Amino acid sequence: MADTDIVCISPIDGRELVRRPIMSDAAIDAAITAAREAQVAWRHVPLSERASKVSAFLDALLAMNQEVVPEIAQMMGRPVRYGGEFRGVEERARYMIRIAEKSLQNIPADDEKAGFRRMIKREPVGLVLVIAPWNYPYLTAINTIVPALMAGNAVLLKHASQTVLAGERFQMAMDRAGLPKGLFQNMHLSHDQTSRILGGGLVDHCNFTGSVGGGRSIERAAAGSFTSLGLELGGKDPAYVREDANIDHAIENLVDGAFFNSGQCCCGIERIYVHEKHYDRFVDGAVDLVNKYVLGNPLEEATTLGPMAHRRFADIVRQQNAEAMAKGAKAHIDARRFAADVGNTAYLAPQVLTGVDHSMSVMREESFGPTVGIMKVKGDEEAIRLMNDSAYGLSAAIWTSDVDAAEAIGEKLETGTVFMNRCDYLDPALAWTGVKDTGRGASLSRLAYESLTRPKSYHLRQI
CATH class of the missing domain: 3.40.605.10 (Aldehyde Dehydrogenase; Chain A, domain 1)
Incomplete structure (x- = not known):
């Protein structure tokens, strides 16, 4: 060139x-x-x-x-x-x-x-x-x-x-x-x-x-x-699923928020914190939905997950996933289910990781790809601390049935936008802005x- x-x-x-x-x-x-x-x-x-x-x-x-x-x-x-x-x-x-x-x-x-x-x-x-x-x-x-x-x-x-x-x-x-x-x-x-x-x-x-x-x-x-x-x-947008959340709705929306556009969304969900009461159910539901994606040629109508924009972007996500697993994280998606992911290409199978923590780059550095880490939390205080433990602050999403609680939590979050029961959307009536890096x-x-x-x-x- x-x-x-x-x-x-x-x-x-x-x-x-x-x-x-x-x-x-x-x-x-x-x-x-x-x-x-x-x-x-x-x-x-x-x-x-x-x-x-x-x-x-x-x-x-x-x-x-x-x-x-x-x-x-x-x-x-x-x-x-x-x-x-x-x-x-x-x-x-x-x-x-x-x-x-x-x-x-x-x-x-x-x-x-x-x-x-x-x-x-x-x-x-x-x-x-x-x-x-x-x-x-x-x-x-x-x-x-x-x-x-x-x-x-x-x-x-x-x-x-x-x-x-x-x-x-x-x-x-x-x-x-x-x-x-x-x-x-x-x-x-x-x-x-x-x-x-x-x-x-x-x-x-x-x-x-x-x-x-x-x-x-x-x-x-x-x-x-x-x-x-x-x-x-950059961004590393978090989501918090509270004890009073509608779990089915949270699963459906957060999987879409994490994997739409192969995760290449400015305000896509890159890390999820789930109340311990719902953790197992949430993980099972998310894994089930992710396994239904069809990775392939984006020009074909059957494809629901296309390649990343460039192989080097896919390689970054591969490295983050590998580092997390080397440190003890569990990968729930078998990449062999996605035939298009043959390595050394822009095609990358989606991944759901548990057993993650903030020592891992997948929970700290921008992934901008089809991978998400899920952590169990005891309540609001722990969730807020982890959501703020980031160099970035574009948006943060809270799944709850309590509007007042969402607003109160949002006031403690270091972010540009606070969502409740939705994510990955820009409302043109609201300022689109960020904090920190x-x-x-x-x-x-x-x-x-x-x-x-x-x-x-x-x-x-x-x-």
């Missing part, structure tokens, strides 16, 4: 799926200039017209679903039977369009003062760079793209090499919707070029979704440029508009 190319290797068969040349530095500079020029006019377009154009983009994107679903399977392995991501894309985009007027309205001074007009207006930051990941190539990108445009910004998109075609689909939809030329641009960039853009202060805000290491690289690149950053990084900033909800705009105060004295 030439270092001037972006290449996607399909996890289905290990073959090259698509290759794109990276942009020249001159082309990058021209794109940024065009975006700046387009944004100057776009910020003054009435909000209702912006909403109409962004809605037209969304409609154009949704119309591509029939082609997009198999593309996702080919690029990163998610089975076609699940129908892609556009239900969530539409929910989030339409919500952010709908709340834009209220979120961006002027903020009057708290008290009136005779002879003065005082207010705070929200102005667009200018040029927003979105660096999107491969695991949910449309859902993750839409979180920032839509509110950024609605707020009056221009947007540059750098998509992951594994899902390079998703970035091109965004561009096609923008062009079909007739957005101003240069306002949105999909860019094929190398890491060095991305660092140059950030370090040179060529954009005003960058939203990055990816690994902790990637987030640190983004921060280093932007250091001294005063470019604002939104970072959604999971990152900083917020997307979705009205708070997304605060990170994509800057306050400008008006103190107008009448003489």
Whole structure:
């Protein structure tokens, strides 16, 4: 592979799926200039017209679903039977369009003062760079793209090499919707070029979704440029099944939360703590459900579990499982039941581990794959301690019949989102945010508009 190319290797068969040349530095500079020029006019377009154009983009994107679903399977392995991501894309985009007027309205001074007009207006930051990941190539990108445009910004998109075609689909939809030329641009960039853009202060805000290491690289690149950053990084999201939980519901939802998309979900469940009263029943039920998965070619309708996006990701999970078992953990799933898992490929059988503890990397470090550890706990206090024993904090889920207890436990958890009786979902009305090594900033909800705009105060004295 030439270092001037972006290449996607399909996890289905290990073959090259698509290759794109990276942009020249001159082309990058021209794109940024065009975006700046387009944004100057776009910020003054009435909000209702912006909403109409962004809605037209969304409609154009949704119309591509029939082609997009198999593309996702080919690029990163998610089975076609699940129908892609556009239900969530539409929910989030339409919500952010709908709340834009209220979120961006002027903020009057708290008290009136005779002879003065005082207010705070929200102005667009200018040029927003979105660096999107491969695991949910449309859902993750839409979180920032839509509110950024609605707020009056221009947007540059750098998509992951594994899902390079998703970035091109965004561009096609923008062009079909007739957005101003240069306002949105999909860019094929190398890491060095991305660092140059950030370090040179060529954009005003960058939203990055990816690994902790990637987030640190983004921060280093932007250091001294005063470019604002939104970072959604790693996660090791826990779930707690209380004594008063609906166990059948918990089993069904948590297995799905741990293994959907081969476990490659930002807020997927990676560790489960179960009250000792229900532990054996929960483990038996979870193992039974996991054994029903069908691992195979994601282009086939019968497949319920596709390959991981790349063999190296599968190897990380294999290493975590092996280390846990070497330290005494018990593996409940016989990989021989899953014929597609032959080793040295991106195909990896799901795994349920018990006898685990926090000395094992599978309970401490991000797996981002089809494996989950289950631990027995005596009650809330022990569960809270273990759930917080992590460098990450994106979401945490509690299974209980007591709403007040869930809220009280949630107040003690070091996390960005607290779920009750569900997991692995982003509510667009709520801020999507994290703590500790999971990152900083917020997307979705009205708070997304605060990170994509800057306050400008008006103190107008009448003489």
